[in-house]
Amino acid sequence: MTDDWSSALLTDRYELTMLQGALRSGTAHRKTVFEMFARRLPDARRYGVVGGPGRFLDALERFRFPTPVLDFLSDARVVDEPTLEWLAGYRFTGDVWGYGEGECYFPGSPILVVESTFAEAVLLETIALSIYNHDSAIASAASRMVTAAGGRPLIEMGSRRAHEAAAVAAARAAYIAGFATSSNLEAGRRYGVPTAGTAAHAFVLLHDSERHAFQTQLDALGVGTTLLVDTFDVERAVLTSLELAGPRLGGVRLDSGDLAITASRVRKILDEHGATETRIVVTGDLDEHAIQALAVAPVDGYGVGTALVTGSGAPTASLVYKLVARARETGADAPLEPVAKRSVGKPSKGGRKWGYRRLDGQGVAGGEVVYDYAPQETRDLRPLLRHLVSGGEVIGREPLDTARERHTAAVTELPDTAQQMSRGEPAIPTHFEQRSAM
Amino acid sequence: MTDDWSSALLTDRYELTMLQGALRSGTAHRKTVFEMFARRLPDARRYGVVGGPGRFLDALERFRFPTPVLDFLSDARVVDEPTLEWLAGYRFTGDVWGYGEGECYFPGSPILVVESTFAEAVLLETIALSIYNHDSAIASAASRMVTAAGGRPLIEMGSRRAHEAAAVAAARAAYIAGFATSSNLEAGRRYGVPTAGTAAHAFVLLHDSERHAFQTQLDALGVGTTLLVDTFDVERAVLTSLELAGPRLGGVRLDSGDLAITASRVRKILDEHGATETRIVVTGDLDEHAIQALAVAPVDGYGVGTALVTGSGAPTASLVYKLVARARETGADAPLEPVAKRSVGKPSKGGRKWGYRRLDGQGVAGGEVVYDYAPQETRDLRPLLRHLVSGGEVIGREPLDTARERHTAAVTELPDTAQQMSRGEPAIPTHFEQRSAM
Numbered sequence: 001m002t003d004d005w006s007s008a009l010l011t012d013r014y015e016l017t018m019l020q021g022a023l024r025s026g027t028a029h030r031k032t033v034f035e036m037f038a039r040r041l042p043d044a045r046r047y048g049v050v051g052g053p054g055r056f057l058d059a060l061e062r063f064r065f066p067t068p069v070l071d072f073l074s075d076a077r078v079v080d081e082p083t084l085e086w087l088a089g090y091r092f093t094g095d096v097w098g099y100g101e102g103e104c105y106f107p108g109s110p111i112l113v114v115e116s117t118f119a120e121a122v123l124l125e126t127i128a129l130s131i132y133n134h135d136s137a138i139a140s141a142a143s144r145m146v147t148a149a150g151g152r153p154l155i156e157m158g159s160r161r162a163h164e165a166a167a168v169a170a171a172r173a174a175y176i177a178g179f180a181t182s183s184n185l186e187a188g189r190r191y192g193v194p195t196a197g198t199a200a201h202a203f204v205l206l207h208d209s210e211r212h213a214f215q216t217q218l219d220a221l222g223v224g225t226t227l228l229v230d231t232f233d234v235e236r237a238v239l240t241s242l243e244l245a246g247p248r249l250g251g252v253r254l255d256s257g258d259l260a261i262t263a264s265r266v267r268k269i270l271d272e273h274g275a276t277e278t279r280i281v282v283t284g285d286l287d288e289h290a291i292q293a294l295a296v297a298p299v300d301g302y303g304v305g306t307a308l309v310t311g312s313g314a315p316t317a318s319l320v321y322k323l324v325a326r327a328r329e330t331g332a333d334a335p336l337e338p339v340a341k342r343s344v345g346k347p348s349k350g351g352r353k354w355g356y357r358r359l360d361g362q363g364v365a366g367g368e369v370v371y372d373y374a375p376q377e378t379r380d381l382r383p384l385l386r387h388l389v390s391g392g393e394v395i396g397r398e399p400l401d402t403a404r405e406r407h408t409a410a411v412t413e414l415p416d417t418a419q420q421m422s423r424g425e426p427a428i429p430t431h432f433e434q435r436s437a438m
Numbered sequence: 439m440t441d442d443w444s445s446a447l448l449t450d451r452y453e454l455t456m457l458q459g460a461l462r463s464g465t466a467h468r469k470t471v472f473e474m475f476a477r478r479l480p481d482a483r484r485y486g487v488v489g490g491p492g493r494f495l496d497a498l499e500r501f502r503f504p505t506p507v508l509d510f511l512s513d514a515r516v517v518d519e520p521t522l523e524w525l526a527g528y529r530f531t532g533d534v535w536g537y538g539e540g541e542c543y544f545p546g547s548p549i550l551v552v553e554s555t556f557a558e559a560v561l562l563e564t565i566a567l568s569i570y571n572h573d574s575a576i577a578s579a580a581s582r583m584v585t586a587a588g589g590r591p592l593i594e595m596g597s598r599r600a601h602e603a604a605a606v607a608a609a610r611a612a613y614i615a616g617f618a619t620s621s622n623l624e625a626g627r628r629y630g631v632p633t634a635g636t637a638a639h640a641f642v643l644l645h646d647s648e649r650h651a652f653q654t655q656l657d658a659l660g661v662g663t664t665l666l667v668d669t670f671d672v673e674r675a676v677l678t679s680l681e682l683a684g685p686r687l688g689g690v691r692l693d694s695g696d697l698a699i700t701a702s703r704v705r706k707i708l709d710e711h712g713a714t715e716t717r718i719v720v721t722g723d724l725d726e727h728a729i730q731a732l733a734v735a736p737v738d739g740y741g742v743g744t745a746l747v748t749g750s751g752a753p754t755a756s757l758v759y760k761l762v763a764r765a766r767e768t769g770a771d772a773p774l775e776p777v778a779k780r781s782v783g784k785p786s787k788g789g790r791k792w793g794y795r796r797l798d799g800q801g802v803a804g805g806e807v808v809y810d811y812a813p814q815e816t817r818d819l820r821p822l823l824r825h826l827v828s829g830g831e832v833i834g835r836e837p838l839d840t841a842r843e844r845h846t847a848a849v850t851e852l853p854d855t856a857q858q859m860s861r862g863e864p865a866i867p868t869h870f871e872q873r874s875a876m
Contacts, residue, residue, distance in 0.1 A: 009624040010602040012595065014635030016623070017659060021637070025654035027644050034640070059602070072627040080658075118644050125638075129598035130605055157450065160567035161754040164448040164497070165603035167568055185454070186447040189510040197452030199459070200563075202472070202761035205777040206465050206556050216463035220518075221455060231779045256781035310753040316599040316744060323640035339643040341669045343694035 006069055007059040008090075011126040013078060019119055020083040028086075028119040031334060033325040033352045036098075036112035036132060038105065042140065042314030044423035047414060049143045049407060050111055051135030051173040053101040057394045059127050065090050092120050096389035098396070099355065102139070102176045102407030103384060104414060106368040108430040110353035111136075111319065113385065118326065125321045133319050134166060135173045137311035141288070142177035143411060144312070145304055147419050148292040153180035153301045155196050157283065158309030170309045176403045179308075180301075191400055198226040198253045198281065198303075205231065211240050218245055226251035226281055229266070238266050242273045251279035251300070259284065260297040267298035287312050288421055322348050338372075349432065355384040357413070357428075365413045368430040375433070444507055445497040446528075449564040451516060457557055458521040466524075466557040469772060471763040471790045474536075474550035474570060476543065480578065480752030482861035485852060487581045487845060488549055489573030489611040491539040495832045497565050503528050530558050534827035536834070537793065540577070540614045540845030541822060542852060544806040546868040548791035549574075549757065551823065556764065563759045571757050572604060573611045575749035579726070580615035581849060582750070583742055585857050586730040591618035591739045593634050595721065596747030608747045614841045617746075618739075629838055636664040636691045636719065636741075643669065649678050656683055664689035664719055667704070676704050680711045689717035689738070697722065698735040705736035725750050726859055760786050776810075787870065793822040795851070795866075803851045806868040813871070 022028035041048050065073075065087040073079055073087070094116020105111055112128060114121045145154055156174040159167035171187030181196035182188070188195040199217055207213035214227055214237075223245050229237035229252045241249055252270075254262050259282045270278045282294065283303035291302055311317075322341075327334035338350030351372040358367045359380050369381065377383065388396030411418065418427035460466035479486050503511075503525040511517055511525070532554020543549055550566060552559045583592055594612040597605035609625030619634035620626070626633040637655055645651035652665050652675075661683050667675035667690045679687055690708075692700050697720045708716045720732065721741035729740055749755075760779075765772035776788030789810040796805045797818050807819065815821060826834030849856065856865035 007602070009627055010597070010605065011623050012597055012621040012635055013623055013626075013633045014621065014637055017635055018637055018641045021641065021651075021654045021658035022644060024658045025645065025650070027654070030644065032644065069627075073623075076626055076633065078623065078626075078633070118640075122638075122640060125640075126598050127602055130600060130602035133599050134601040134604070159448070159450055160564050160759075161571050161756070162568060163572040163601060163604035163607055164445070164565055164568035166572070166601035167448065169601055183450040183452065185449050185451055185511075185516065188451075188514055188516075189447055189507075195451045195514065195516070197450055197455055199452055199456050200560075201779045201781070202556075202560060202563075203456045203459065205761045205779060206460060206468065206470065206764055207463065208766065212463070213459075216459045216465070220459035220462045230781045233780075306754060306756070315748040315753045318599070318744070321598075323643045326644050328646065341639045341643060342671075343639070343668045 005062060006064050006066055007062045007127055008065050008069055009072070010130065011123065015123050015125055016073070016079050016083065018122055020079045022118055023083055023086060026330070029117045029330045031327040031332065031336060032116065032118045032121050032323055033336060034114040034121045034125070034321055035110050035324045035353060036128065036319050036321045037108055037110055038317060038319050040107050041426055042137065042311070042318055045140060045314070046418045046420060046424065046427040047104045047106065048136060048317060049139035049177055050099045050101055050103045050105055051139035051176060052132035053098050053388060053396065054398070054400070054403065055135060055169060056128055056131045057388060057397055059131060060092060060124065060389065061394060063090070063092065063124065063127065086119070090123070091392060092116065092124070092389070093392035094120055094389070095387070095391065097385040098388050099384050100386050100406050101403035102410065104410045106426045106428060106430050108370050108432065109368055110355045110370060110385070113352065129319060129321050133316045135169055136317035136319065137314055138170045138173035138308065139177045140317065141312035141314065142174040142179055142308060143407065144288040144421065145291055145308065146178035147411070148288040148421060149302055150295060152299065154178070155180065155281070155301065155303040156182040156184070156308055157303045158305035159184045161306045162309035167309060172400070174308055175400065177407055178404065193400070199228050201228065201231050204228065210237055211244070214241055214244050223248050224250035226253050226279070228253045228255065230254055230256050234262055235265060235269060238269050242270070242275060247274040247278070249275055249278045251281050253281045253283060255284045259299070260294055263297045263299050292421055324348070324350050325352050356381040357384060359413070363413060364415055365428050367428050369433055370430060371433045373435045443500060444502050444504055445500040445565055446503050446507055447510070448568065449561065453561050453563055454511070454517050454521065456560055458517045460556055461521055461524060464768070467555045467768045469765040469770065469774060470554065470556045470559050470761055471774060472552040472559045472563070472759055473548050473762045473791060474566065474757050474759045475546055475548055476755060476757050478545050479864055480575065480749070480756055483578060483752070484856045484858060484862065484865040485542045485544065486574060486755060487577035487615055488537045488539055488541045488543055489577035489614060490570035491536050491826065491834065492836070492838070492841065493573060493607060494566055494569045495826060495835055497569060498530060498562065498827065499832060501528070501530065501562065501565065524557070528561070529830060530554065530562070530827070531830035532558055532827070533825070533829065535823040536826050537822050538824050538844050539841035540848065542848045544864045544866060544868045546808050546870065547806055548793045548808060548823070551790065567757060567759050571754045573607055574755035574757065575752055576608045576611035576746065577615045578755065579750035579752065580612040580617055580746060581845065582726040582859065583729055583746065584616035586726040586859060587740055588733060590737065593618065593719070593739065593741040594620040594622070594746055595741045596743035597622045599744045600747035605747060610838070612746055613838065615845055616842065631838070637666050639666065639669050642666065648675055649682070652679055652682050661686050662688035664691050664717070666691045666693065668692055668694050672700055673703060673707060676707050680708070680713060685712040685716070687713055687716045689719050691719045691721060693722045698732055701735045701737050730859055762786070762788050763790050794819040795822060797851070801851060802853055803866050805866050807871055808868060809871045811873045
């Protein structure tokens with residue numbers, strides 16, 4: 001997407017027709033608070049990982065209604081003339097707070113808090129949820145893979161199994177969660193994610209022989225490259241690699257078969273030929289469980305594709321964006337009142353929220369505390385909300401590596417149960433602290 | 439994405455480094471055939487649905503390396519100077535054949551056939567797979583939902599649970615597979631997908647009362663609108679709706695609770711008040727099974743979100759793009775030879791393929807026939823490959839409704855077993871017809 005792109009139509013039609021209704025009834029400019037949260041963690045995970053704040057801030061700044069967009073809305077009769085006039089001048093002027101990107105979250109964590117008029121805030125619902133639901137799903141899955149890899153580097157290589165634009169966001173989210181590199185070039189260009197890659201079977205098959213292909217790759221990319229050795233016979237290919245590259249060969253990649261057994265055999269051959277520093281990279285439908293199962297195998301890195309970009313069983317974080325408070329009158333001073341629907345099975349808690357993580361004396365997280373008031377801050381309460389947008393101005397931008405470091409710290413702080421790959425309860429419980437029953 | 443956007447970096451790094459190697463060894467300009475196919479259907483489905491050809495042709499035309507893209511590749515040292523020079527002039531000049539959009543496919547169907555030099559064809563791997571894998575996953579899930587709905591209209595409303603750009607493609611794919619409308623406005627603007635929507639709980643909660651909200655919506659959108667009636671008490675909300683709108687109310691939406699029981703109660707109230715034409719639309723985590731379970735309930739339409747955009751358990755179609763033939767020398771006349779890797783568990787069949795559907799005397803499909811030669815065409819063989827790109831020129835564009843009609847015809851042609859929601863074998867078997875053992 002280029003810089004002049006408007007994000008405004010990446011939106012459900014009803015956001016605009018609700019705006020039309022509210023403009024007509026005079027409720028559009030009532031002050032409101034919308035909150036994004038998860039009712040539960042996907043797939044019985046131990047924690048979720050916030051992905052999306054950086055991309056959301058970009059989308060917020062591009063949320064405008066230029067003439068071509070207004071023309072479509074007019075031609076398609078989506079909204080009436082007064083609504084089009086209001087949209088022409090749209091610019092978000094409110095405040096946004098949110099959990100930092102890479103932070104862990106739990107059921108009920110107020111991941112994003114948007115305070116503005118109904119008209120301004122309701123329009124952001126779809127785009128905010130699209131970005132957070134996708135990026136958080138990927139970051140949450142990626143974090144478990146990083147844990148399972150136990151310090152060995154992970155390459156993200158799932159672009160081909162995801163929508164082409166989602167793939168770029170997935171590479172970014174995986175990097176935040178601790179992946180070392182991505183195969184996706186646009187993620188490198190747009191976000192500075194380090195890129196990496198080896199070669200495909202097609203490259204071997206193109207050439208007159210495997211030897212011909214290996215020699216070509218070594219000539220073109222140097223002895224530090226990684227050769228793909230499973231097109232025909234793995235052991236023979238490894239011997240050919242060593243013959244051509246010598247013991248300084250960078251790496252070999254295995255993409256099929258029993259990876260643990262094959263890696264052991266390959267390691268033995270490499271070591272016998274003095275190639276003790278040559279790395280073994282494995283790929284091929286790996287997920288966190290397959291990665292963990294390879295912990296004792298002589299593997300130096302993992303390439304992960306499909307499981308990463310599909311959220312490893314949970315392709316969406318299922319976050320929701322709900323109205324939790326609104327004024328009964330228009331005006332900045334009108335008091336906010338909590339509101340909540342009572343739909344069967346989908347209850348929500350009214351009122352603006354403040355999220356904190358409670359730490360014990362050793363700095364280990366013991367609980368997520370969600371207040372319906374701004375609490376007195378104490379040393380054992382780590383505040384989780386950052387001020388992202390102030391009076392419409394984006395103030396919460398940060399480098400991608402800041403999010404990556406935040407994630408490492410947030411996971412380290414959790415109790416050991418967070419590292420379990422099994423399905424189960426959240427690693428810490430969520431407590432709702434209410435000043436008054438509402 | 440705007441029109442000046444280049445799609446070239448939506449690509450894995452190794453496509454470019456393989457190009458660099460092949461340019462150096464002189465194999466880059468060997469004629470090749472790459473083929474896209476599925477080893478198996480996702481999730482033990484009965485058939486897959488081809489989604490993506492239209493978007494792929496758009497991406498192919500935008501696959502260029504303008505200066506900013508080359509600058510990135512140079513600065514990040516992805517490829518060397520000779521490769522950058524070659525990329526600067528990149529334009530696909532080969533031929534592409536593919537299954538029509540909306541067509542059904544089976545394991546081994548040659549969904550896309552790309553014939554060109556290695557250099558030109560290998561670069562398209564990632565973008566082609568990203569588009570087809572996403573769009574086919576969504577179309578395949580959507581088609582089952584359309585079957586389950588048995589003629590009742592389906593609204594696609596999953597944008598908030600998918601990456602914001604994937605959401606637009608998902609709306610398009612769902613429409614091809616038979617959905618009536620989408621909530622996604624960009625899908626309306628870009629592809630002409632009809633858009634629709636109702637209202638959210640936030641709209642009800644914003645107002646002073648449910649009655650206030652309903653009156654506002656009726657004033658703004660007219661009596662034909664659909665009111666959301668489950669924010670507090672469904673039956674009271676329906677009575678309020680009828681009081682305000684009378685029996686000509688367009689519809690009511692239910693988003694929670696036991697939808698079958700609630701719909702029956704609501705239908706009874708509506709009918710008792712003469713609102714026999716008022717439609718009941720149900721939403722709330724519906725998938726094809728939930729839709730089918732509501733077949734006997736008095737429901738007039740379904741809104742489907744999460745399950746649609748996540749492919750209902752199969753978020754990627756797992757299609758692969760493999761080199762199946764290549765010349766041993768450069769030049770247009772050099773003969774193509776079939777190639778195939780022998781990796782454990784991932785075999786592929788070498789050689790260019792031609793796909794046909796065999797029909798019986800009643801026009802019912804009996805098998806997918808994949809030839810490794812162009813067969814004599816007969817009346818019982820329906821050819822499945824369309825010529826999409828000829829000498830680099832896109833010739834296969836078609837209106838979205840053509841794909842939609844093709845899909846209806848293709849599903850109708852399948853045997854009854856295709857309509858089963860249970861997991862199982864493909865509805866028809868795939869036969870590989872080989873002229874010679876290769």
